[in-house]
Amino acid sequence: MSRAPLIAPENGLQAADRCNVVMLEAGLPGDSWTYCVEREQLARRSEWFRAMLTGPFAPPSTDSPPLLQLQHVDKRAFHHFLRYLHDEPVNFISVSTARATLDAAHQYLCPGLAQHAVAYLENHLTPSTVLEIYQGLGLYANDLREGERSDSDRSPNSPTAPPPPGDDAGAIAAVCTDLLLKCLSVIDSNPATVLDQERFEELSVQEVAELVYRDTLNLGSECILFSALDRWAAAECRRQGIEPLPVNKRLVLSDDICFSVRYLLMNDREFVSGPMASGILTNEECVHIVSKILGHPENSKNDSLRSSAAVHPSRLSNTPRIGTYKCDEDCNMLRPGKKERQDNRKNRRKECASQGQRTCARIGNCLIQILACMFD
Known part of the structure; x- marks a missing residue:
């Protein structure tokens, strides 16, 4: 702690005037600077300090200057x-x-x-x-x-x-x-550069929501946004003292923020390796979203009701943001149609080999449900 008499009392002050001197300690304990100021002089320049030093909350006048701690300011x-x-x-x-x-x-x-x-x-x-x-x-x-x-x-x-x-x-x-x-x-x-920074994990939930809802984010892929939200959710869980499990991440994200990601702008490989593997979305939501990505039609009224129950249509958007999305059909893992069933199975096994045991089990379970819906 250091003392700096930046606004010091003038020389030759009478004893009565010296009673108006106060000490202001700014900063956290152990990392603060202390200033010797004359309260009337400071009160003339600042309405805030006028109320603090000369109003009803002012410290009493004493022979030794009182010390006021301002821990709220750097x-x-x-x-x-x-x-x-x-x-x-x-x-x-x-x-x-x-x-x-x-x-x-x-x-x-x-x-x-x-x-x-x-x-x-x-x-x-x-x-x-x-x-x-x-x-x-x-x-x-x-x-x-x-x-x-x-x-x-x-x-x-x-x-x-x-x-x-x-x-x-x-x-x-x-x-x-x-x-x-x-x-x-x-x-x-510059969303890719900004969202990849650690400081994004320190934002409040309101600040995160302000960013993810923006239609003007120049994103090349919605995977960038989902990855940032996954990291933020893990950090928020730790701030709240809870384990960063998928169910807890979903809780701190809320459905609104979770579905601010435009999953329908992903291809199936991006969705399976990102949102589906994270466990933040439920199996039913994953089945519904992948079927939408693949363009699988709903053949019956029951399918329509089941899909609406999994994800309300208003939560899913396929409207591009200002960014350019690249759709590479060759990277699709799954292709609808009876003739490609064998290829789909091979691709599923290849994808599972690159995931952990729990993630593989989850992906396999979801893909089985998808195929069951497609070929039922």
Whole structure:
């Protein structure tokens, strides 16, 4: 812990004035910086500190300065905040510090510092930094209407209406909304790079849902999205203290997020080696989806009712996103038709050989059900 009298009392203060001095310790215990400040001087520059240091929650005046711990704010972010209030230059050297400073600016209702941090973050917004900037940003931004969630409706560079004068919270929300739209644009353009990062596993369920529902993700394959969701679900299970088993992964994902993946845009090999092998989908759901991928018609009313019970038709979409999907017919494991039954059996055995024992048993069971439906 270090002490830095950035906003120090002026020399020659009387004893009564020295009672107005407070110590502010910013950061977590053991990793904090401490500042000696004069409460009236700081209160004049910040409405938040005016309430904290001179309002009903202010610490009592004593001969020795009281110590206030600010564990909710990053030490470097608070350092930049004090420098900004003292009209000293604020220079960022990392995205992480600028992002933490944006948090502090929102906490202390400092729109000028928020604009400064956002400008730096926009200039350093890349596929490798976008998730660090995106995480938690939606808490500060305005709610995006459905029409604003797509780049076709609004460009990230489109100006927003300025907030009313004196609306500090509105001013911060406006710049954060613009930054959020730019983050979504970068994610849309580089989903394979972004979804493969470990930081994706740290997002909240709301942030994950915001991304997976987007029609503008430039995905080359829905397998990329499913693999990312599988990793996120395992991490979320561990955060909740439960075993990352398939049934628990399905529970934390929810049906809505689970079926945000457009399985019908996969070929049968991709689906069998990915979603089916993961165990997140039930056997009935796998049978229904594979039959849809293969284009197997429903021959009877009972088949239709059974399929609807497995997966509601509204949950499955074959509408491509903005990305280009490559359909390689030669890589299909299964081909409908009586003449190809023997080939299907050989392909099933080959696929099972590359999977673990439990996965092989699951895939084999599902494929038997598929063939039973196809040739019943």
